[in-house]
Amino acid sequence: MIVSALLTSVGINTALCVLFLTLYSVLRKQPSNYEVYLPRLLVEGISKRRSHFNLERLIPSPGWVAKAWNLSEEELYSLAGLDGLVFMRIITFSVKIFTFAGILMVLTLPIAPWMCSLYQMLWVHFCAVYVVTGFICFLLFYEYKHISSRRISYFYSSKPQPHQFTVLVNSIPASSGSISDSVDSFFKELYPSSYLSHVVVRRTNKIQSLLNDANNMYKRVAQLRPDPTKRKIRHGALSRLFGKRSNHIERYEKKLEEIEENLRLKQSEASLAGEARAAFVFFRTRFAAEATFHLQQSVNPTQWITELAPEPRDVYWPFFSESFIRRWISKLVVVLVSIVFTILFLVPVVFVQGLTNLSQLKALLPFLTSLLTIKFVSQIITGYLPSLILQLFLLLVPPAMEFLSTIQGYISHSDIERSATTKVLWFTIWNVFFATAFSGSILSMMSTILDPKVIPGTLAVVVPAQASFFITYVVTSGWTSVSSELFRIIPYILNLITRLFTTPDDEFELPYMPYHKDIPRVLFFGLLGITYFFQAPLILPFVLAYFCLAYVIYRNQFMNVYVPRYETAGKFWPTVHNSMIFSLVLMQIIAVGIFALKKLSMASTMTLPLPVLTLLFNEYCRKRFLPIFVGYSAESLIKKDREDLNDPTMAEFYNNLINAYKDPALVPVQYSSNTDSLSSPLISSA
């Protein structure tokens, strides 16, 4: 390992982090940036836009760090929901295990001098592998238990919520009458006492796209329309661009009116016809809804398929695959595409990177020739460009995976994100961890995977060789990613641009935490820490620093930036648990390989039971905790239902239930006549 290179990298990145943090502490105080850095407080009215200038705004201050640090778990829970809490617990969990591993490795240092032999050092490592595995499993069990109990107490303390009383029924068989009638007769027949009502889902894909058009058009009109309350100085420089403003307004307003009319027509059409073969079915009790979900309803198991309804705000309306066979096939196709995408992702990347050699560049961009002849510039470009291209491609992965999950047939944003989280995680492990270890050779990766016998041996050779790369990776990619998360570069730039072209507006969309992007990243650094802790203990301080940074920064973001988009009540934890188990088993397999490679076959054999025990532990956890994350127990459901019996507000709740699940595409719109009331369609379509 080249210590100087590592030190340089650490130095540069520490400086960058400090710079980012300092800049942030200044920028967040500027009122024009409140939309980027304090949107939550802005919406809640805590931070008012103060236009008057004062000097204090330009001095960096660490107050926000203390605030984020002092946030209690209960405060965090009320701000970010159970999902935010689960996310933060991934970080505290990682801090705990890497502190423990770090202390363990430091304690073995004094032993090292008087057992210089590699042989004895390996036995120390052997013990460390066992002790750390035990500690992680113990913590995993404790965490799973804690989050399970939080989930249950969340349910117990929850007010009656529409999704608790609702199931979504899919694959309703075609009949002579309307879908609505057949749903009604089916459930009235089966559950006369507990069935309440239903809402048939309607096909609104076309309306959705019309609505988007209308919204965009409306935004344009609103910007062009002269607004006497707003200052016009800022637009001075740009005003010549809008010379023919009044003409534009007229044309756009006409167009908007057309779209609006078309929209209303389509909406009324869809309300009358356009029934999809799916419906939300409401019950009087939570128990009835849960029982309907668990039991096969129809004699034919591929009809009347039930699933627990998501929260109304969480429903993913645009895509309702209705028939069993279509959903099954789309799921198969998406899984296949995801696997192929994951495995072959590096092929086009390597191809594009190949295009960036000097001669190719000169041919493509002749005007750069003179610049490229300077040695320093050409070195920077050819050295940095491939890595930049890889980073750009990697940026596309979370949205790509989210898109794939979308067409897989999930019915809620939360399910889509959870599925995308798993996909992105596997993608990262394959394309960063294994691709680096195998130096990007997909063929040798595949042939190793397909030949289980050689896996430990091969991994023991290739993984330790990349230790210095991954230590640097933690410092560069890890520290940078988390401080840019704080800095929110892309939203900041977008905000700058929109402020140039539009008038500032109190209406803006609150950002949601992109779990499918952040959870895989955090978990991946956990995987790096676990797999390298005994091969290269030097990684531990850097990983720990990453998680400490992440601890402060994400808490700050939950407090100031992100609002919960949904509440899965901790359903992300099983993914985290599985990822940790995978990291553990991977580490153990590498340990088996390394001990065998170093001719310590005794230790190698004695490590073999460890992955088996870890998998058994995982299996036990699956049985002990996983059912809690699938549905609620009869005991809890019935207890909650009993509480409602004496609640006088339940009658009203039942009445409102039917209106809870309304497709936003079918909400009546009104743009042209009254412009001030448009905020609702804009936000509801978000």
Added chain:
Amino acid sequence: MIVSALLTSVGINTALCVLFLTLYSVLRKQPSNYEVYLPRLLVEGISKRRSHFNLERLIPSPGWVAKAWNLSEEELYSLAGLDGLVFMRIITFSVKIFTFAGILMVLTLPIAPWMCSLYQMLWVHFCAVYVVTGFICFLLFYEYKHISSRRISYFYSSKPQPHQFTVLVNSIPASSGSISDSVDSFFKELYPSSYLSHVVVRRTNKIQSLLNDANNMYKRVAQLRPDPTKRKIRHGALSRLFGKRSNHIERYEKKLEEIEENLRLKQSEASLAGEARAAFVFFRTRFAAEATFHLQQSVNPTQWITELAPEPRDVYWPFFSESFIRRWISKLVVVLVSIVFTILFLVPVVFVQGLTNLSQLKALLPFLTSLLTIKFVSQIITGYLPSLILQLFLLLVPPAMEFLSTIQGYISHSDIERSATTKVLWFTIWNVFFATAFSGSILSMMSTILDPKVIPGTLAVVVPAQASFFITYVVTSGWTSVSSELFRIIPYILNLITRLFTTPDDEFELPYMPYHKDIPRVLFFGLLGITYFFQAPLILPFVLAYFCLAYVIYRNQFMNVYVPRYETAGKFWPTVHNSMIFSLVLMQIIAVGIFALKKLSMASTMTLPLPVLTLLFNEYCRKRFLPIFVGYSAESLIKKDREDLNDPTMAEFYNNLINAYKDPALVPVQYSSNTDSLSSPLISSA
């Protein structure tokens, strides 16, 4: 292939079969053999023991074949239940596919002469693989659908049965009060309207063994006690053995009295204390029972675990593992032991076979030396003994696997047998099919399995090489096994022996069909037929002959011999379906290998989608049909429950429900005073 050897084998085995069938047709007419060959008719009183002799009894007659042949499906259903029907459908299914494959292969024969090239012949085989796969999948779908609909109509036409209203609750948490109280309060609290009652399971292992002792003792006493109604002539030769009969009787009777007293004491003890942490819980409706089964009851998923109760006659009383963790561990251990037993079974067999060389034999049994020097004798012994040893070891497998399934924690005979069926099937495939193909080298089998890339290539080399062996195997092992099934050699010999030593008795145990022994065997011949149909089409007539024989013989046995021990309503079919899918995929993988080996890489590549499609088909079937075999749908359950509402006998049914699940070990016994009433404990403990 040595045609003469095959012809010899076919000749000998045909002769043997004819001999067996002829002998059977004579022996079944002898009244003393009714217990062996016609026990069903005997119990139903259709065949009375006729002691008078007539000549017709000695003349073989084929009437039974016609009777078995003409049995309609509905008659078979009423005789053998849905399980018997499923068993016969495996055979008719196999007959259909091998007839189709046979016709297909015969049709390609005329093409063969004018496309003598191997190349073109391989393309014909390629098409055959596709066509036969399609045909089998079509039939599999049709069969699954048929058996599903029979299962549903069985449920619709069934009278109210105790197990439909009952769930078995396991892992009841320990509390301060009795288990019975906590069951009562738990279910009364949750389901006040549908909960009916419960019966706590009691620990009766000790009583069970005492009961066995008492039964054995009673049998001995009953045999020794002078019985004036029975003829004594037959015992003349043996009477001196029982010289001190009266002494014996006194001693035994005293002992029996002691055991009986002890037994009653233990029974009353168990009735008071000795509660296991499991209970049968009864509900008012089938729907409530099924919902209780599907929903997680307690907040802790490892407590109050529910499963659908088996039929009362089907309950396996002796072994009730109660706690979740103990059941889980015993399951894991049993699965591990089964795998190790399956993989390493051949090691001791080969070792024992190694002991049977001439010098070892001479050393062990010196008195045989003179005999062993005769060349003919020594050849027979050394050639035949290893195969005999293998056969003897193989006989042990079904009971061994049944025993393993027993301690796995299943609660019913049917579950035990279904699990044993799967175990025996895998055992047979591994230890007969693969062991033969790899010439018994476990190491090369394991290394092939662990290296997926080489599987098709290796199988393509080793499997076709054993074609002649497996054709002979179908003739020798297949034909013999099915005709010995008819002949019932072991029960026949046992009957002969017991008749020598005891007085004939109208009390005897009706035999149950050993599904876990016969289903794997039938399926294995299916696997042989499917894997070899295109490599060695010569196997088809022999396999067909086997299935035709099996068709007649098993129908005869269902009619005359076996009584159903339980009714799973077709739950064996998914195992059959999976086995067929496995056979198909195995055949396709071998085809891929063979085409590659014969330098027909185009056909090899084009065969690759076939296993994928087959597995997708299987996945679809799992979704479409498997849920039907796990539980019943809400629709059917509620329909049946509605029917009961107007049934006046339901009140009585509910009253009797609590008595339906009584541990036979707790039924009061009475031997000593009244000897004629003992039949009931004897049969109930069977």
